[in-house]
Amino acid sequence: MTSFDLTDGVRSLNQHLQQPHDAATQITAVNAKGKHAVAVGATQLHNITIDGNVGYYCGGMNQHAHIHVKGHAGPGLAENIMSGSVRVTGNAAQYCAASGHGGSVVIEGNASARCGVSMKGVDIVVRGDVGHMSAFMGQSGTLVVCGNAGDALGDSIYEARLYVRGTVKSLGADCVEKDMRAEHKEQLRALLQGAGIDDLAVDEFRRYGSARQLYHFDVDNASAY
Amino acid sequence: MTDTSWMRESATFTRPVIAEIERAARTGIYDIRGFGARRCVPCFDDLLLLGASMSRYPLEGYRESCRTDVVLGSRFASKPLHLDIPITIAGMSFGALSAQAKEALGRGASMAGTSTTTGDGGMTAEERGQSKHLVYQYLPSRYGMNPDDLRKADAIEIVVGQGAKPGGGGMLLGQKISERVAHMRNLPEGIDQRSACRHPDWTGPDDLEIKIQELREITNWEKPIYVKIGASRPFYDVTLAVKAGADVVVVDGMQGGTAATQEVFIEHVGIPTLPAVRQAVEALQELDMHRTVQLIVSGGIRSGADVAKALAMGADAVSIGTAALIALGDNNAEHEEEYNKLGTSAGFYDDYQDGADPAGINTQDPELAARLDPVEAGKRLSNYLKVLTLETQTLARACGKSNVNNLEPEDLVALTIEAAAMAGVPLAGTQWIPGQNPL
Amino acid sequence: MCGIVGLFAKHPQVSEQLGSHIAGMLAQMGERGPDSAGVAIYSDEGDGQKLCFRCQSAQHAEQLMALLSKQLSEVQTRRVARHVVCQTNNPESVLALITTAAPDATLMSSGERMVIFKEAQHPSDFIQDHGFSAMSGSHALGHTRMATESAVTTAGSHPFSTGPDLCLVHNGSLSNHNRLRRLLQRRGVNIQTENDSEVAAGYLSYRMQQGDTLTQALEASLEDLDGFYTFAVGSRDGFAVLRDPIACKPAVLAETEHWVAMASEFRALEQLPGIEHANVWEPEPARVYSWDKNGAVQ
Numbered sequence: 001m002t003s004f005d006l007t008d009g010v011r012s013l014n015q016h017l018q019q020p021h022d023a024a025t026q027i028t029a030v031n032a033k034g035k036h037a038v039a040v041g042a043t044q045l046h047n048i049t050i051d052g053n054v055g056y057y058c059g060g061m062n063q064h065a066h067i068h069v070k071g072h073a074g075p076g077l078a079e080n081i082m083s084g085s086v087r088v089t090g091n092a093a094q095y096c097a098a099s100g101h102g103g104s105v106v107i108e109g110n111a112s113a114r115c116g117v118s119m120k121g122v123d124i125v126v127r128g129d130v131g132h133m134s135a136f137m138g139q140s141g142t143l144v145v146c147g148n149a150g151d152a153l154g155d156s157i158y159e160a161r162l163y164v165r166g167t168v169k170s171l172g173a174d175c176v177e178k179d180m181r182a183e184h185k186e187q188l189r190a191l192l193q194g195a196g197i198d199d200l201a202v203d204e205f206r207r208y209g210s211a212r213q214l215y216h217f218d219v220d221n222a223s224a225y
Numbered sequence: 226m227t228d229t230s231w232m233r234e235s236a237t238f239t240r241p242v243i244a245e246i247e248r249a250a251r252t253g254i255y256d257i258r259g260f261g262a263r264r265c266v267p268c269f270d271d272l273l274l275l276g277a278s279m280s281r282y283p284l285e286g287y288r289e290s291c292r293t294d295v296v297l298g299s300r301f302a303s304k305p306l307h308l309d310i311p312i313t314i315a316g317m318s319f320g321a322l323s324a325q326a327k328e329a330l331g332r333g334a335s336m337a338g339t340s341t342t343t344g345d346g347g348m349t350a351e352e353r354g355q356s357k358h359l360v361y362q363y364l365p366s367r368y369g370m371n372p373d374d375l376r377k378a379d380a381i382e383i384v385v386g387q388g389a390k391p392g393g394g395g396m397l398l399g400q401k402i403s404e405r406v407a408h409m410r411n412l413p414e415g416i417d418q419r420s421a422c423r424h425p426d427w428t429g430p431d432d433l434e435i436k437i438q439e440l441r442e443i444t445n446w447e448k449p450i451y452v453k454i455g456a457s458r459p460f461y462d463v464t465l466a467v468k469a470g471a472d473v474v475v476v477d478g479m480q481g482g483t484a485a486t487q488e489v490f491i492e493h494v495g496i497p498t499l500p501a502v503r504q505a506v507e508a509l510q511e512l513d514m515h516r517t518v519q520l521i522v523s524g525g526i527r528s529g530a531d532v533a534k535a536l537a538m539g540a541d542a543v544s545i546g547t548a549a550l551i552a553l554g555d556n557n558a559e560h561e562e563e564y565n566k567l568g569t570s571a572g573f574y575d576d577y578q579d580g581a582d583p584a585g586i587n588t589q590d591p592e593l594a595a596r597l598d599p600v601e602a603g604k605r606l607s608n609y610l611k612v613l614t615l616e617t618q619t620l621a622r623a624c625g626k627s628n629v630n631n632l633e634p635e636d637l638v639a640l641t642i643e644a645a646a647m648a649g650v651p652l653a654g655t656q657w658i659p660g661q662n663p664l
Numbered sequence: 665m666c667g668i669v670g671l672f673a674k675h676p677q678v679s680e681q682l683g684s685h686i687a688g689m690l691a692q693m694g695e696r697g698p699d700s701a702g703v704a705i706y707s708d709e710g711d712g713q714k715l716c717f718r719c720q721s722a723q724h725a726e727q728l729m730a731l732l733s734k735q736l737s738e739v740q741t742r743r744v745a746r747h748v749v750c751q752t753n754n755p756e757s758v759l760a761l762i763t764t765a766a767p768d769a770t771l772m773s774s775g776e777r778m779v780i781f782k783e784a785q786h787p788s789d790f791i792q793d794h795g796f797s798a799m800s801g802s803h804a805l806g807h808t809r810m811a812t813e814s815a816v817t818t819a820g821s822h823p824f825s826t827g828p829d830l831c832l833v834h835n836g837s838l839s840n841h842n843r844l845r846r847l848l849q850r851r852g853v854n855i856q857t858e859n860d861s862e863v864a865a866g867y868l869s870y871r872m873q874q875g876d877t878l879t880q881a882l883e884a885s886l887e888d889l890d891g892f893y894t895f896a897v898g899s900r901d902g903f904a905v906l907r908d909p910i911a912c913k914p915a916v917l918a919e920t921e922h923w924v925a926m927a928s929e930f931r932a933l934e935q936l937p938g939i940e941h942a943n944v945w946e947p948e949p950a951r952v953y954s955w956d957k958n959g960a961v962q
Contacts, residue, residue, distance in 0.1 A: 014442045034692075034931025036435045041372055041443030055931050057426070057439040061372040072944055074930050075914055076426035076439075080370055093916065093930075093946055098426035099367035101411070112946040113911055117425040118367055120411040132911070132949060137421060139411045150948075156419055158412060215416035216399060217254060428892065428912035429837065431666060431696035431810055431928075461812055468698070468810055 004029045010038050017042035017065060034074065039067050042084070059086040062103065078105045081122055094131065097124050100141065106195045113150065116143045119160050125195035135160055136172065144191050146200055154208055162208040163188050165200065176211045245488075256488040257396070259321075259577025259587060261389055261480045261525065261547055266497040268480065268525055269534045271644030272637050273653060276623040284622035291618040292628040295542050297519050298380055298449020298472040301441070305449050305472070306358050306380055308542070309338025310614045311629060312532060315477075315523050315546035316362045316382060316453070318344025320397050320406040321484030321577065322550075323594035324351050325602075326586045329553050331355025332599060333606025337614070342382060342544075345395035347409050348374040355603075360451065363440070365394050365421040368410035372443055380473075381440055382451040383433070385462070388481025388524040391455030391495045394420030396485040401580040403589040430465035437470045451475050456501030456524065457494070463508035467518050475544065476505045478524025482547035484587060485578035498524035498535075500647035506539030507649075515539065529616020536617070537632035538648060545613075552609035553602040554584045666810060666822070666835040667693025667928045670896040670903050671936075672803040672955050675922035678937070682707075683799030685936060687791045689925070690806040692932040694787040697808025700821040701790035702782035704773065704831045704898050707801030710740060710751035715758055716779045717748045717769040718818065728766050735761055745793040747772065747781050770819070775829030777802070777900055782821040802957070805898045807833040820857050824865035829900035830878075832868065834861035835928050836893035836913040844888065864889060868897065879961060882906045882952045894947075896926055902956025911949035918942040924955050 004013040006029055013029055017039060024045040032038055036055040039048055042065035050058070053071035059078040069077075072090035076098055083103040091109035098114070100122025107115075107124075113131035116124050116138055125144040132150035135143050138160030148166035155172020161184075162175075171177075180188075185202045192200060234240065245256060277283040284291060298305035314334050319327050321344060328351040334341045340358035343349075347369020353359055361378030363370065375381060386392060397406070397418040407414040427436045437450050452466040453475035466474045478498025483491065502522050509515040522535050523544035535543050547555075558571040560583035567574070567581065577587035585596035621629045624636045638653040639645035645652045646659035656662070669689040673679040686703060694701075719725040725748050729741045732750065739758055740751040748769070752758050755774065762769050773780035783790050787808045807822035823831035841860035844867065849855055853866040867888065871881035878899050885895075886909065894915040897904045905926050907915055917926045920938045926947075927933050936942070947953050954961040 010442060015445065018445065033934040034929060036931075037439040037442045040439055043372070053930055053934065055929055056432075056435045060439050061375070061443050063372060072930065074916075075432075076436075079426045080367065080372075082371055091944060091946075093914065094911075095426040099370060101371065110945075113949070114425070118421065120367070131946070137419065137425075158416075214419075215413070217417055423912070430812070431835070432914070434695060465810070465812065 001026045001028065003027070005031050006033070006035055006038065007031045010035055010040075013038065014040055014042075017044060017046060017048070020044065021046075032069075032071070036074070039065070042067075045084070053090070062086060072109070077107075078103075078122075081105060091128070092126075096126075097122050100124070102141075104194060110147065116141070116160070119143070123191055123194075125191055125197070127195075127197065129166070132169070133172070135162055135175075138162070142187070142191060144188065144195075144205070146197065154210075156214065157210045159210060161187075163191075163205045164208060165205045168208070171208070174211050174214045175208055178207045178209050180205070180207045257398070257485050257578050258488055258491070258575045259482065259484050259486075260491075260575035261482040262492050264492055266479065267499050267641065267644045267647050268497060269499065269531045271499070271640045272534050272648055272650065273640065274530075274533060274537065274620055274624060274632075275636050275638060276620075277625045281625045283625055284627060286619065286622060289622070289627065291622050291626065292630075293614055293618060295519070295630070297521070297542065298451070300449075300472040300518055301470065302380075302447060302449040302472050303445075304379075304447045306340060306360075308340060308358065310610065311536065311540075311542035311617075312337075312526075312610060312613055313339050313360075313521065313542060313544045314341040314549050315481075315544040316342035316344045316360070316384070316387075317546055317550075318346045318395070318397070318484065319349045319352070320344070320346040320401060320410070320589070322586060323588055323597065324349060324405075325594050325597045325599045326550070326553060327352045328355050328599040329597060329602035329606060330549060331359075332603025333549075333552075333610065334358075336603065336607035337610035339610065340379065343378075345397070346406060347371075348377070349409075351599075353377055355599075362453075365424045366410075366418075367421075367425065368412075375440070375448075376444055378448060380449040380451060381444070382453050382475065383437070383440075383471075384453045385466075386455035386457070386477075387453065387483065388455045388477030388479050388495055388498070388501075389483035390486045390490045391457040392422060393486060393490055393494075394422035396420050396483075396578070398485060398578050398580075401578070401589045406589060430469045433465075433469040449473055451521070453477065455479075455481070456496045456498065459496075459501045460504040460508045463505045463520075464512060467509065467512050467514050471518060473519045473521060474505065474509075475521045475523065476501050477544075478502075478522070480525030481523055482550075497647070498522060498526075499644060502535055502538045502540055503647065503649045509539075516541065529613045529618075529620060532613055532617040533620040533629070533632055534637060536621075536629055537636045538634055541630070548609070549606060550586055552606045553586055554597065554605070555582075555586050557584055560584055666833075667696040667808040667932070668822075668833040668835045668894065668896050668926070669693060669806040669928070669932050670804070670833075670898070670905065670926045672903055672924040673801075673922070674924070678923045679802060680800045682801045682804055683796035685923075686804040686806050687796035688935045689927060689932040690787055690808060691791055692934075693806075693808040693928060696928065697810045698786055699811050699816045700782065700784040700809045700818065701787040701807065702780065702809075702821045702823050702833075703794070703796065703804060703806045704778055704780045704823040704825075704833075705799055705801045705804045706777040706829070706898060706900070707779075707799070708777060709800075712751055712753035713755040713774065713776060714779050715750040715752065715755055715774050716772040716781070717750070717762060717766075718772050718782070719746050719748065719766075719769045722746055724766075724768065728762070728769055731765055732758070732761070735765075744781060744795065745783070747794075749779055773825050773831070775900065778825070778829045778831060778898065780823055780825055780831060782818050782823070784816055784818045784821060802901075803898065803903050805831060805833050805896050805903060812837055817857075820859045822861055823898065824859070824862045826853060826855070826862070826866045827869035827872065829898075830865070830869055830872070831898045832861065832865040833896050834864055834893055835915075836891060836908070838864065838889055838891035838893060840890040860891070864893070864895065878904055879952050879954055886950050894928070899956075902954060902961070904952055904954035904961075905947055906952050907947050907949050909950040915947050916944065917947050917953065918944045
């Protein structure tokens with residue numbers, strides 16, 4: 001077990017996470033105190049626990065590592081994540097998993113506005129609610145919301161897949177409810193399981209995705225913009 | 226043939242304006258095209274250099290050297306870029322351009338000892354393979370963005386905007402979203418890409434500071450971080466970029482090119498390169514950061530005269546986009562017949578968004594793209610860069626400089642009142658700088 | 665751009681330490697706002713009205729205090745760096761005296777409970793020079809500035825006050841403030857700088873003069889103000905927070921039994937007592953959150 005005290009900054013932790021290692025290690029980071037860029041750019045498989053709250057971009061561009069934030073996370077959590085996982089026990093601020101390419105992000109509390117904005121393959125699971133404009137321009141990947149979704153869910157969505165259990169305040173441009181077939185339930189089941197959520201039934205969720213009407217500009221759709 | 230000699234055209238509703246209104250009525254969509262602003266604006270042509278005479282002495286062209294090298298990114302990065310010439314290749318996307326064109330740019334730039342820049346859509350292996358120095362753009366769309374490429378790059382350019390469309394995002398229409406482009410951008414093949422005009426995870430210079438810190442942490446504080454802005458309010462924007470922690474600021478004037486943008490955006494938003502350079506330099510000087518944070522300017526750079534004048538106004542380097550493509554073969558008369566079939570002519574072609582470029586540069590069509598030989602085109606670019614450099618040196622030497630960076634505003638005068646006011650240099654033959662001192 | 669912080673005390677212990685807490689919060693916002701800093705503190709210290717003047721130097725401040733003690737002995741004064749805080753039952757006479765005898769002194773704030781301190785200095789210097797640890801009160805707002813389009817001057821710093829006991833701090837950038845400024849000026853609102861935030865403050869004052877409550881004025885601003893903003897507004901008895909409908913500028917709220925706090929970044933809240941157990945959330949867009957001595961205002 002390696003420990004890092006972040007009181008003097010995030011440099012040594014981040015450098016460590018980018019060094020080649022033979023085997024995965026357990027790492028604890030303390031005194032995060034809302035600092036920015038904690039555990040960013042990891043390139044190695046490590047299991048990292050962060051005790052406390054983090055500021056912006058925790059886990060940014062993560063590859064392979066598993067990060068567990070025991071607290072709240074600021075804006076841009078796991079932005080551009082490539083692989084590996086990031087889990088937060090508290091809430092995540094806006095832009096959670098922005099432009100994420102892969103891996104998984106699990107929020108045990110609520111995520112704020114623009115959760116999954118521009119997502120490109122990441123799988124996001126939020127136990128609580130998500131704020132407005134979530135999955136905005138979502139290209140691929142999945143967003144599972146066990147609570148409620150705010151306004152303009154999936155606005156301008158491409159091929160990302162959304163599953164929502166609670167209410168959706170409003171849908172964004174070109175985002176529609178779609179039917180849940182066996183393969184979707186399978187996918188959702190696996191995602192919930194991966195997130196450690198075993199008390200919710202997949203039948204309680206609804207699926208949302210692109211109506212694919214805005215893929216080519218047509219003047220008759222202009223009001224959608 | 227109708228006798229038109231007595232006819233009077235309206236200055237407000239000219240034939241091109243009439244044609245555009247008719248096109249809009251027919252299609253219901255705004256006109257999208259490539260290239261930069263076509264209209265005439267005050268530019269470097271309105272400035273002249275003051276060569277040596279009795280009070281100043283020129284340098285000999287052969288024995289007495291005139292240095293052209295430049296270091297970019299020394300403020301915070303541990304590995305700044307050392308370029309042989311103060312002319313770089315601007316960001317242009319693979320997607321907008323063919324793979325062959327990107328490779329040609331890399332070859333030409335490397336031969337000249339300078340850098341190229343990726344564009345929207347990410348880094349191709351061809352470009353990284355060919356470019357000795359590669360700047361990696363970090364754009365609002367984040368297509369293809371990944372930490373491995375970030376680390377392979379020699380510098381990172383955070384794009385806030387570009388001169389052709391300050392406030393707008395990237396545009397690529399379905400006909401250019403080929404399988405490879407779609408794969409790199411994580412989009413379905415053949416659809417029209419939508420533009421993101423703001424970054425997805427930061428808004429404002431206060432957030433930008435934190436984002437720059439994150440990028441440095443991911444790349445071990447090695448790479449210079451550039452911030453690129455489309456010229457709009459460059460005084461404030463450069464100030465904020467510096468305060469947010471940029472190593473280099475790139476300012477792109479309204480003449481800057483684009484692969485696909487709405488015509489109204491290109492022609493009616495943003496300010497010309499000429500006043501943008503002056504305002505950017507003023508901002509740096511006021512912060513006491515001139516030369517500490519380097520300034521690269523772009524938007525209509527065509528000859529060594531433009532380079533010399535931009536440097537004289539205080540830029541550390543310039544960047545070329547449209548000119549580089551023309552050097553590769555864009556709008557070349559050898560394709561005149563094909564231009565005619567497209568309803569245009571060599572020198573007028575700008576429908577890059579259609580992906581049907583006869584020169585094989587602004588296209589994803591494999592047959593058209595195969596027309597460009599990257600080795601030969603790379604050589605042409607390298608030749609052009611060499612000429613730009615020689616011209617710049619010639620002019621600098623004539624002004625008595627042994628280093629092109631020693632050109633200064635006092636080496637310049639203006640031909641028009643507008644240019645004098647915009648550039649902050651006197652009207653030729655007078656001491657007058659409009660707005661700054663009495664006649 | 666900027667960092668903003670706000671703290672409302674529900675418990676006497678927090679009230680006593682208010683100055684320390686707000687200074688600690690402000691210190692964390694120095695990177696996103698290095699150009700200038702300002703704090704507004706609301707308290708019941710002393711009788712009558714509070715007027716705060718900023719002088720050209722600490723020496724000028726001392727001279728001003730001497731002048732007041734000679735001419736208007738009723739007035740109680742104390743110096744905080746270059747500021748002179750006056751406690752008086754006769755504010756008009758103080759204003760009249762200073763306008764004629766000390767015209768270089770600028771009025772920073774007026775009201776029953778509010779005092780504003782501002783300087784164009786780095787937040788850490790600002791905190792050091794103003795001795796906040798000795799101050800107590802019911803609520804406070806703070807601001808650190810990275811100037812965008814207007815000058816870095818003390819006058820251009822926040823909090824902006826355009827009415828007694830009313831002040832505003834702003835993180836963001838308005839886009840229609842020029843036209844709105846001219847309109848408000850025609851209606852008699854005194855706006856002194858080119859700063860967009862001052863226009864927002866002026867707008868709220870104007871609406872409240874017309875009879876709106878603070879909440880109503882803030883709700884009206886959603887229609888009339890364009891741009892990106894997180895506002896924190898201080899009023900005589902409480903404070904309010906509002907984010908624009910797009911809500912891109914950051915904001916986080918936290919609440920315990922003993923206090924309510926807001927900040928642009930979470931790390932500003934880290935040193936507040938009981939933060940580990942606080943309810944922490946991001947305010948929703950286009951929704952006014954406010955608290956006063958009677959609790960949360962619904």
